[in-house]
Amino acid sequence: MKKLNFAYIKDVFETALDLEDFDLKLTSKFEEVPDWDSMGHMRIILELEERLGIAFEIDEVIDVDTVEKILQLANSKLKT
Amino acid sequence: MPEILFSTSKSIIPETYSNKDFYDKVELFLNNENILQKVHVSDLLLIFDKLSQQWQKKDACLFQLFKELNLGFLIGWLKRNNLEHTLNFSLGDYNVLDKPVLLNKRNIIAAPKGLLVHWISGNVPLLGIISLFQAILTKNKNIIKVPSSFKSVIPSILEDIRKKKFKIKNSIITGEQILKSVLIVHVEKNDFETQTFLSKKADLRIAWGGREAIENITNLNKKIDSEDLIMGPKTSLGVISKEFLRDIETIIDLSRKITRDVFTFDQMGCNSPHNLYLETKSKSTINKFADELYKSFCSESKRLELNNREPIDTYNILCERVFYTVQEDKNLKCEKGYDHNIFIDYKNKKPSAPLYNRSIYLKMVNNINDAPLYFPYGVQTIGIAIPKKRAISFIKLGINYGALRFTEIGKMGIYDAPWDGVMPINRMVKWISIPQQ
Incomplete structure (x- = not known):
């Protein structure tokens, strides 16, 4: 499967968190993004799972706290 | 005076009772059939997975509550793959909750312990909620004594489940059916008479809390073969x-x-x-x-x-x-x-x-x-x-x-098994050997 890119993850974030005016970057951190709290985090993860047909382990997702880490995690799951 | 905060039984209405009436209602609850024993664990896993999917939606009734209490972890914990993993890790093979399974050349089944009485602490509601879901998965009857600090949280969550219907394979399982085995109560901490009454009914006492709370609970009289699962001050x-x-x-x-x-x-x-x-x-x-x-x-x-x-x-x-x-x-x-x-x-x-x-x-x-x-x-x-x-x-x-x-570091806040040196789910069942057929 093709590697995911920032544009894809940006769309995931915008859908999961209803981001409208926020300028999300690859380097954006958990504490900088509106509504990216524990509930927002699970919404991002579940959105990714639904789109990609994969399942993450809780341990895998708990400390992915930047957009870049989320992208890397998603790509690593696609390889396996 | 003791209160009943949640029950699915029509004859056990949530309200404050005199001690005697409270004891009568608890006896009524205990005499009701435990319907959970007829529900397959695999169905319960599907139900919890559906709850996870529903509760993460912004228009879900409980979304704001979960956000305020920082319960996002619960959404992830309820997912099927996580619960399967947790059950298998604790029990070897989660099917052992439904039928005899050959484990290490022995034919065994994991039966519910019976009645679990939970004393939940006032600091972190998540732990008590997880404890309850584990107890439901292991098909036990449960009386949960909630603290004053968040009396309404668990009843609110259960009320939401109660309203739902889950299509599992070709049948419908209702939230009401799942929760027939659950009674939520509130008892003042100095009401030792009522606390002792509950303690003496328990097959497993699950106690969360600080030193004083744990000592008060463990000092209550209990059945001779009742066990304790203590999650004390750490x-x-x-x-x-x-x-x-x-x-x-x-x-x-x-x-x-x-x-x-x-x-x-x-x-x-x-x-x-x-x-x-x-x-x-x-x-x-x-x-x-x-x-x-x-x-x-x-x-x-x-x-x-x-x-x-x-x-x-x-x-x-x-x-x-x-x-x-x-x-x-x-x-x-x-x-x-x-x-x-x-x-x-x-x-x-x-x-x-x-x-x-x-x-x-x-x-x-x-x-x-x-x-x-x-x-x-x-x-x-x-x-x-x-x-x-x-x-x-x-x-x-x-x-x-x-x-x-x-x-x-960064993962200290996850709740996982083992916890406090024990496998909680393993403690919620009785292991019964049966002859190979």
Whole structure:
């Protein structure tokens, strides 16, 4: 499967968190993004799972706290 | 007077009762059939997975409640793959809850313990909720005594489940059916008569809380063969080796992770760090670490307001701040408000008593293997940032000094199994051997 890119993850974030005016970057951190709290985090993860047909382990997702880490995690799951 | 806060039985209405009427209602609940025994665990897993999917939606009734109480972890915990993993890890094969399974050449089945009575503590509602879901998965009947501080949280969650219908394969299972085995009550902590009544009914008493609460519960009379699952007062800390203190990017990353561990439930969980040991002899290194941690605390506290600070907490923080300001072998990083504190102790290696309210103590050790010598009694989680090749020897030493859980810094706030040295789900069943057929 093709590697995911920032544009894809940006769309995931915008859908999961209803981001409208926020300028999300690859380097954006958990504490900088509106509504990216524990509930927002699970919404991002579940959105990714639904789109990609994969399942993450809780341990895998708990400390992915930047957009870049989320992208890397998603790509690593696609390889396996 | 004792209250019933949730029941699905039409003849057990949620309200306050006299002691005698309360006992009659509890007997009624206990005499009702346990319908859970007819539901396959695989169906329960599907139901919980559906709840996970439904509750994460912004238009879900409980979304705001979950957001305010920081219950996002529960959404992930309820997912089918996580629960399957948790059950299999605890029981070998979760099908053993439904039928005999051949495990290590023995034919066994895991039957429900019977009646579980849960005393939930007032600090972190998540743990009590997880305990209840585990008890439902193991098909037990449950009486949950909730604390005054969040009387309505669990009933609200159960009321939401109760309204739902779940299409599982070709049949419908209702939330009402699943919850017939659950009774939520509130009893004043000094009502020993009612607490003893509940205690004597229990096949397993599950007690969460501080020393006084646990002692009160364990001193109640109980059935001769009843068991206890005690999740008592514990404290946790972090240990960071020198390898993780060498470059600024690693320090920044660790600071953000520690912030997460501290800010989750504002250190009210026994798995939150209150002391951090850094493997360094350099004041400059510990100060640099404190600077980055301070920036991370400031950033996160803008997003997450600190809840429930009592006047006595403010007083204690102020006293500690003065003490750390005037002592030559100490330092302090804090802002004008009382929202968070980083206390740096260059000399004293003993862990400081928890101050809560997003307060953490940084200590210096020459070698990480010195840190366990200072572990307090009742230590639970050690969050580590140690290279693999050094971690094993540190962990072995830490176990000798009482630590019950080791995890990476940043993951201290996860609730997993084992917990407090036990496999809770395993304790909720009776293991029964049967002849091979």
